[in-house]
Amino acid sequence: MRGTRFWVMYNFVPGDRRFNCDESVTYTTHGDFTFVDNLEPLVRRWRGPVSFGLYAPGDDFLPSVEAVAFLRQCGDPLVAELVSFHVIYDVDKVPVNVTDADEVLSRRQDCSRPPPWRGTVSFRKAKRLTYPVNVARNVARETVMTHFVLPSDVELYPSAHLVEQFLAMVWRNEKVLCQPRPKVFVLSIFEVNETMSPPHYKDHLTAMLKNGSAVPFHKRMCASCHTIPKAKEWTFSKETKQLDVFHVGKRHAPFDKWEPIYICTNDEPGYDERLTWEGKMDKMGQGYAMCLLDYDFMILNNAFLVHKPGIKSYKPDKWRDTLVAKQRRFVINAARLELDRIYGQRKQCVLK
Template identity: 50%
Template sequence: MKEEEWMEDNGKQEERKEEDEGELKKVGRREISPGVFCQDKDLIFRQGLRGNYWVLYNYIIADKSFRCDESITYTTHADYTFLDNLEPIIERWMGPVSLAVYAPGEDFINSVQAILYFRNCLASELVRDYTTFHLFFDWEHTPQSVPSQDQLQNMVRFLGAFHYNLTIPLDHFRNVARETAQTHFVFPSDIELYPSPGTIPSFLEMVKANVGPGSPLKPRVYVNSIFEIDISAEHLPREKVELVNMIKSGLVIPFHKHVCSACHNIPFAQNWTEAPVKPGMSVLHVGKRVKPYQRWEPIYIGTNSEPVYDERLSWEGRREKMVQGYKMCVLDYEFHILDNAFLIHRPGIKTMKILHSNIDNKKVAAQNSFINKKILPQVKKTNQLVYCLGCCPE
């Protein structure tokens, strides 16, 4: 082929490539990292049955909308008494939040009024701009009325608390909040865990660069290290350097150190605190859920391709995140531990005394039996051709 013909043909290929990229953007399909695409989606109110629960998806929608490739959605769960955590989370996160709120019976109207208070009556508009709320309740405690979107505009009064002594379907929360996210990447977390500022842009830049350790053939998630801070601390750390200094002073400790250290005994934890702090974000180490980390409950950035949480389990029965970890081990997941990303719990160090006051031993025993006799055998049976099951300690 002559040089002129080659240049003309190459130019046409470039034009077609640009046209194809333009068409992809028109339909909302975007490349988030080399060879990995995501699809934009709108947040639209819908409702439906989920087990014994009726879910109002996207019941109250954030004012801001996001492309699938431009942010990470912080997905979490709560009842309305925990909504005061939203503003400090968003102030540090500055990205979309998807929150599932359990609102049975009379708690429904209290939840709506609390949401509207935090959306409309605070000095900042962070909650209004970034948080989408999903409400759900079980059939036995259906609210007397559910306000329409138009009626919500006139409800701003905040009432006092009303509680039912019900088992909390925590994994329903997690799945509802996660699957409704607009963004490709999601960060399922707890509402009292506050993320480190700047995580979103640094993480997306790292993913786009597509460099670092690990196998491209294995599934992966990106783990944040978690800490607790003493209630006497004047402020929360915003950067890793500040966090490490607080660890040295004793103001900050690893998460659940006095309650269940094995649950958050992250691989290479000491190396994480001692490693030199570099700009940006990268993967410090790749961990696996193997001994002695079989009880590890990592909190990670991932996608909706990850296994869903088992909705047969409750918060009161415990071990629900350990089951998730076992599923991911069976599927041979790599846990990529991020060097400059962390979560800090709402101030106050948890102790065994506080933990024991919240434990229902009968529910814990019943759920342990159900996990060991039903769930783990089911996971083994459905994944026996995927990975070496004997490599995953229970």
């Protein structure tokens, strides 16, 4: 049990390869079975361990396990080697048959058939279940073998050679980075046109930004949520041979709505598990807590994430808009008060 609302099957299907704590960085992510097709392009770029919180309530459990089995047998071998799956479902949506993972994985898959996630409407969507995004984020992050983690979304693909470049940077700057001031290492995020392939290197990304085939992440949804300090300077600075810190930012105005994605450790504050993906602002409380703790956001010079091709635009949704208004009131009032009492107040930190 996790709290009073969810069951979690930790390491339901572990990756085949084990890692020492200083050997790599773990990409921690989440989704239901309709998102697992992103794991192949992700692991081909990342080439390090991945921890996946798999939400599988009720009738989604069996297709979720079948999707994992299909990926491991029919997909890129890197998935079986690197990805560990942790299954999550609600206490009032327990599957009829909680199948043992070994039993399903031992079945030989027909790799000529379409993947089990293709053309399938999930139980979650059919029943309009809210997605416990922060439960999945925390489960994936807490189960890693490595010291450093990158909590991110499965549709965000990293730039090339990020793991080895990041670890090399850490070893080069060990004395500086071991100072007690809290810090995380921020990656810039972008979107590309549906017809384009996500770039691997910064110089290619910069060219795409200049010709308009790439844009900053959520530019048409919530530009202030992902605009990093010195964003223009970062964009037009040349790619270098090694990874370094480009700029140290703070989550102060005008960046008080910033939702950065970063490499960190499990010492950082967790995500508020009362919040859902549909209600939005699901990472705002964690960002506010980090501001109160006076974190340095160390923006990396060459590292970035690119969303699965396709530039998002806002689409009205009355059902979701109701949830957004309710969750916003909760975050700004109750959650902020709790965080102020736990961490104290800081003049530059706001949550609105």
